[in-house]
Amino acid sequence: MARGGQCGVRDTRDSMDAMATDFQRSKIVTVFDAMDADRDGLLRAADFTALASRWTTLRGAAPGSREHRRLTEVMTGWWAELSAAAASDAVTADDVLRVVDLLPGMVNAVAETAEAMFTAIDADGDGRISPAEYRQLIEAWNGRPTDTSEIFPRLDANGDGHLSRTEFTELWIEFWAGDDPSHPGTWIFGAPAAPAAT
Ligand SMILES: [Ca+2]
Numbered sequence: 001m002a003r004g005g006q007c008g009v010r011d012t013r014d015s016m017d018a019m020a021t022d023f024q025r026s027k028i029v030t031v032f033d034a035m036d037a038d039r040d041g042l043l044r045a046a047d048f049t050a051l052a053s054r055w056t057t058l059r060g061a062a063p064g065s066r067e068h069r070r071l072t073e074v075m076t077g078w079w080a081e082l083s084a085a086a087a088s089d090a091v092t093a094d095d096v097l098r099v100v101d102l103l104p105g106m107v108n109a110v111a112e113t114a115e116a117m118f119t120a121i122d123a124d125g126d127g128r129i130s131p132a133e134y135r136q137l138i139e140a141w142n143g144r145p146t147d148t149s150e151i152f153p154r155l156d157a158n159g160d161g162h163l164s165r166t167e168f169t170e171l172w173i174e175f176w177a178g179d180d181p182s183h184p185g186t187w188i189f190g191a192p193a194a195p196a197a198t
């Protein structure tokens, strides 16, 4: 395996056995591609700004409004953490996967991110994510209209028509730190890419 000395990442811990699986890689690459607005294979601050901008536009949040600031802060905060963890201002999918390798040991941090995301997604602030609020998230992410009517029920564990904070956090943690293809969390950013071959 290529574990050569090309990276400046500190390996003070024995995490080489925590490499992302092919399944985790396919999940992350799907999200990465959606965020990589200019498709150059690198995430930069501008990609997160663009995502925040798509989101605030869909939401109808005017620049300077509290809503605009909140959504922008969530995405900017993500970028700050990711670029710091990757020690780069141009982050590759492999960089993201190296960060993801560490997440199973950082479940509290992942849950905090879920909390920030939940608050951002919950546009009307009623403490739950409606199908329309979820769709807005996915359309901001994808940058195009997306039918999420078949995806949402997969995520709604208790079938009450909304995602509670608890439901969302569980899905979020599974997506980023889990490795179970059959878990609904696989679908949190929409339909996962089909396997390369069947
Ligand atoms: Ca709501």
Ligand SMILES: [Ca+2]
Residues within 6 Å of the ligand: 156, 157, 158, 159, 160, 161, 162, 163, 164, 167
């Ligand atoms: Ca529910």
